[in-house]
Amino acid sequence: xxxxxxxxxxxxxxxxxxxxxxxxxxxxxxxxxxxxxxxxxxxxxxxxxxxxxxxxxxxxxxxxxxxxxxxxxxxxxxxxxxxxxxxxxxxxxxxxxxxxxxxxxxxxxxxxxxxxxx
Amino acid sequence: xxxxxxxxxxxxxxxxxxxxxxxxxxxxxxxxxxxxxxxxxxxxxxxxxxxxxxxxxxxxxxxxxxxxxxxxxxxxxxxxxxxxxxxxxxxxxxxxxxxxxxxxxxxxxxxxxxxxxx
Ligand SMILES: [Ca+2]
Ligand SMILES: [Ca+2]
Numbered sequence: 001x002x003x004x005x006x007x008x009x010x011x012x013x014x015x016x017x018x019x020x021x022x023x024x025x026x027x028x029x030x031x032x033x034x035x036x037x038x039x040x041x042x043x044x045x046x047x048x049x050x051x052x053x054x055x056x057x058x059x060x061x062x063x064x065x066x067x068x069x070x071x072x073x074x075x076x077x078x079x080x081x082x083x084x085x086x087x088x089x090x091x092x093x094x095x096x097x098x099x100x101x102x103x104x105x106x107x108x109x110x111x112x113x114x115x116x117x118x
Numbered sequence: 119x120x121x122x123x124x125x126x127x128x129x130x131x132x133x134x135x136x137x138x139x140x141x142x143x144x145x146x147x148x149x150x151x152x153x154x155x156x157x158x159x160x161x162x163x164x165x166x167x168x169x170x171x172x173x174x175x176x177x178x179x180x181x182x183x184x185x186x187x188x189x190x191x192x193x194x195x196x197x198x199x200x201x202x203x204x205x206x207x208x209x210x211x212x213x214x215x216x217x218x219x220x221x222x223x224x225x226x227x228x229x230x231x232x233x234x235x236x
Contacts, residue, residue: 057175103127
């Protein structure tokens, strides 16, 4: 009998939870959250980014002022040691998740890829 | 030492490949591809859907004519036994993938969820 997909998915979940990448990410979040001014700055940054992403998705215009505000915010958080470490941790975790997804989705990629080339 | 995330991800990949859901999906694709008229009808359906999705994402207007054309196409493929079986197989596979993703993404969900509630 084939291995149960859900059983091995739970093993991936556990491996992520115990990985250095995830533990580092959680520690960085805890550090940012423990610092009220860092937390507020990071939340502002996230909200601005989310707002711009939503406008882009909806095909709405983004003003020059909004672009400048976002750029200033990026510069600000990059200079903040704790936040920039959190952002690096997020990026590493995100790259790992992308890799894991590529591996897991290979059967479907192959199926759809083979269709397109016919 | 923690279990390697990539090793267990490959186990999920293998389990998907050997699952009844995936084998059924592949068989249904093969059946549709073996039937030139079914294949053409399915490709037309996919192209119309993709086109509408892209317009929606870009915030472009969708005409009444386009809506009607899409609705006619849906009715057409639903009446086609082989294509409708393929679409059911796709939906089952898609639900399985959604479930697997929920399991695997739980650590990150928890992390981000806990932040939002603070
Ligand atoms: Ca052909
Ligand atoms: Ca608070």
